[in-house]
Structure formats: C-alpha cells, structure tokens
Amino acid sequence: MKVVKTASAGTLESNDVxxxxxxxxxxxLDIESVVYQQFGxxxxxxxxxxxxxxxxxxATLHLNDRGALDCTIAARVETAARRAGEGV
Amino acid sequence: MRRSLLFIPGNNPGMLMGADMHGxxxxxxxxxxxxxxxxxxxxxILVRNAMRAMPDLGVEVVVRVNPLATDFFxxxxxxxVPLHPKLIMPTKVASAEDVAHISAAVAAAxxxxxxxxxxxxxxxxxxxAQGIExxxxxxxxxxxxxxxxxxxxxxxxxxxxxxxxxxAEILYARGRIVMAARAAGVxxxxxxxxxxNDAEGMAEDARLARALGFSGxxxxxxxHVEAVNAAFTPTEDEIIYAREVMLAIAEAQQQGRGxxxxxxxxxxxxxxxxxxxxxxxxxxxxxxxSDL
Numbered sequence: 001m002k003v004v005k006t007a008s009a010g011t012l013e014s015n016d017v018x019x020x021x022x023x024x025x026x027x028x029l030d031i032e033s034v035v036y037q038q039f040g041x042x043x044x045x046x047x048x049x050x051x052x053x054x055x056x057x058x059a060t061l062h063l064n065d066r067g068a069l070d071c072t073i074a075a076r077v078e079t080a081a082r083r084a085g086e087g088v
Numbered sequence: 089m090r091r092s093l094l095f096i097p098g099n100n101p102g103m104l105m106g107a108d109m110h111g112x113x114x115x116x117x118x119x120x121x122x123x124x125x126x127x128x129x130x131x132x133i134l135v136r137n138a139m140r141a142m143p144d145l146g147v148e149v150v151v152r153v154n155p156l157a158t159d160f161f162x163x164x165x166x167x168x169v170p171l172h173p174k175l176i177m178p179t180k181v182a183s184a185e186d187v188a189h190i191s192a193a194v195a196a197a198x199x200x201x202x203x204x205x206x207x208x209x210x211x212x213x214x215x216x217a218q219g220i221e222x223x224x225x226x227x228x229x230x231x232x233x234x235x236x237x238x239x240x241x242x243x244x245x246x247x248x249x250x251x252x253x254x255x256a257e258i259l260y261a262r263g264r265i266v267m268a269a270r271a272a273g274v275x276x277x278x279x280x281x282x283x284x285n286d287a288e289g290m291a292e293d294a295r296l297a298r299a300l301g302f303s304g305x306x307x308x309x310x311x312h313v314e315a316v317n318a319a320f321t322p323t324e325d326e327i328i329y330a331r332e333v334m335l336a337i338a339e340a341q342q343q344g345r346g347x348x349x350x351x352x353x354x355x356x357x358x359x360x361x362x363x364x365x366x367x368x369x370x371x372x373x374x375x376x377x378s379d380l
Contacts, residue, residue, distance in 0.1 A: 071137035071141035072134065075101075079130040
C-alpha cells in the first residue's frame with residue numbers, strides 16, 4: 001500500500017495511542033511514550049510488523065503513546081495507514 | 089444465562105481491555121451509537137484486534153453492528169463473524185425481512201471463513217414502532233435469533249413520546265416484546281436505564297423488568313451491573329419456597345394425592361414450573377440451597 005497523504009488515528013486518552021502517518025521514503029518512526037524505557041523496542045516491533053502486513057514500505061510515523069497494549073497500537077497504526085493510503 | 093449485558097464503546101481501548109472486570113454476564117462491544125461516524129473504521133479494527141488478543145475473555149461477547157441500511161453493516165459483519173462472537177446484535181430491526189437479509193449476510197461470512205452455518209446467533213435490537221409491532225415475526229422467523237433486546241431511547245423518539253424514568257411510555261412495548269419472545273421460545277432483554285447516577289432508580293427499573301418477564305437487562309455503565317445481577321438472581325426466600333414446593337409435590341406424589349396446598353395456597357403446575365425455574369437459575373449461579 002502506498003501512503004499518499006497524512007492521516008491520524010487514536011487519541012491521547014489513557015490506554016490509547018495517537019498515530020499520524022505521512023508520506024516518506026523508507027520507514028521512519030518517531031515514538032513518544034510514557035513507557036518508552038520499558039517497552040520502546042516492543043512498540044517499534046509492533047509498528048513494523050503492522051506496516052509489513054499492510055505492505056507499507058515508505059512512510060513516516062509519529063506515535064504519542066499513553067500506555068496502549070500491542071493490539072491497540074497495531075489497530076491504530078493500521079487505521080491511520082489505511083486512511084493515508086491507497087491500494088488496500 | 090445473561091442477567092446483565094454491559095455495553096462497551098468499541099473505540100475505547102481502556103474499556104475494551106477491561107471488559108471482563110465488571111461482573112456482567114455478557115459484554116456488548118458496540119460499533120454503532122457509541123462510535124462517531126468518522127471513527128467506524130477505527131472501532132471495527134480495534135474491536136477485531138481486541139477479540140483476537142483476548143480469545144478467552146471469560147465473559148460472553150456480543151457485537152452490536154451498524155444498521156442494515158448503512159454502508160458499515162456489511163463491513164461489520166465480514167470483520168466480526170470470523171472472530172466467533174456468541175451473538176451479533178443487529179440494530180433497528182423492523183421486520184422478518186430484515187432478519188432474512190441479516191442472516192444471509194452472516195451465513196455468507198460463515199461460509200467464507202469455513203465456519204458451520206448457524207455458528208453465530210442473532211440478538212436483534214427492536215427500537216422502532218414497526219419493530220415492536222413485528223416482534224413475534226422477528227423472534228420466530230429464523231433459528232439464528234436467540235433473543236430480543238428492547239431499545240427504548242430510539243423507540244420513544246419514534247413514538248414521539250416523552251421518555252421518563254418510570255417508563256409508562258414503554259410499558260406496552262415491554263409487554264409486547266416479552267410476549268413475542270416467550271411465544272417464540274427465545275430470551276428477551278430489557279432496555280438500559282440511562283441515569284448513571286440514580287442507583288435506586290436503576291434497581292427499581294431492574295426489579296420491574298424481572299417482574300415483567302425479561303430474562304435480563306442491558307446496562308450502559310459498569311456501576312449498574314451489580315444491581316441488575318441482583319434483580320435477576322433468585323432471593324433466599326424464593327429459593328426456600330421453591331424447595332418447599334418441590335418437596336411438597338414429591339411427597340404428594342408418593343402418597344398418591346393430586347392437589348396440594350402449601351402455606352395456605354394451592355400448588356398447581358404454574359407454581360411448580362416457577363419453582364423449577366428458580367432452582368435451575370440458582371443452581372446455575374451456584375447458590376446455596378439450590379439442590380434438592
């Protein structure tokens with residue numbers, strides 16, 4: 001899927017994550033999280049797995065995480081990517 | 089048994105992940121009214137992921153989908169059916185024809201996912217005057233239909249009635265939907281009580297629902313679960329009386345007597361049936377004194 005515009009999903013409420021996806025070259029992640037020290041790598045892995053499943057190879061993502069579980073992070077990344085993309 | 093069915097907004101991760109913590113007998117993951125039109129996609133994906141992540145939630149899962157007449161309906165069905173919710177709750181169901189269309193969509197999704205036809209039951213939400221008037225046909229037209237739920241807020245609007253806590257404006261609908269469901273042999277659930285801060289009003293409304301014949305009641309706040317569960321749980325006095333009825337009947341049969349009386353009242357078949365239901369419910373809940 002090709003990212004063709006900027007789109008967001010999620011909220012800044014507790015247990016959620018606000019994800020913004022915009023066009024870019026390669027995958028670039030900017031992660032801000034209240035639990036970054038403990039779970040930063042796990043969050044990164046979840047985002048990369050989700051993008052791979054959607055066949056997104058070029059995009060810049062900003063995540064503002066408020067303690068979301070993996071399944072929530074994956075849901076918000078997928079929603080933002082689908083809103084930003086074409087071809088899925 | 090579903091004494092309480094707790095609505096959980098489909099786009100709220102915190103509530104979805106804690107859905108099993110409130111003591112409700114069933115939870116309703118809501119893709120309809122609790123979700124803004126611009127967030128339908130987000131809620132559908134979030135509920136899907138939550139159900140995949142929590143396959144053994146320990147509480148029965150119902151999914152409320154968007155109305156048949158919307159573009160969201162078929163996407164909701166195709167996404168939710170493979171996740172094996174116990175029931176799907178179609179909204180604004182008005183006729184047996186609606187049920188036929190909904191059932192066909194569910195059957196197609198079951199087939200596409202290699203699931204046996206009929207795996208997923210339906211709990212139609214009746215919330216229009218037409219739906220209430222067609223309640224028996226809706227309950228009786230398809231084996232997928234396992235129960236009916238009354239939705240009083242939309243119904244009151246459709247009736248051009250003024251919604252009240254006492255509920256005089258929905259008394260006919262309550263009686264009608266219970267009658268229809270019992271005649272069709274399916275369960276029937278009462279509309280939620282919407283004042284989150286009125287605990288006594290909530291308890292009274294739940295007791296009325298049980299007295300009218302409902303199987304349970306939907307709730308919109310975790311704070312209402314306990315009161316609803318209590319209203320639909322047999323009391324100690326009811327269990328004691330039910331045991332006395334069953335023992336008296338057994339004794340009369342041994343002695344070859346027909347009619348018997350207990351506590352000054354005649355005990356006949358409806359009394360025995362009610363006693364059996366009380367004891368069966370008590371046994372299901374593991375209550376003391378339910379075994380004879």
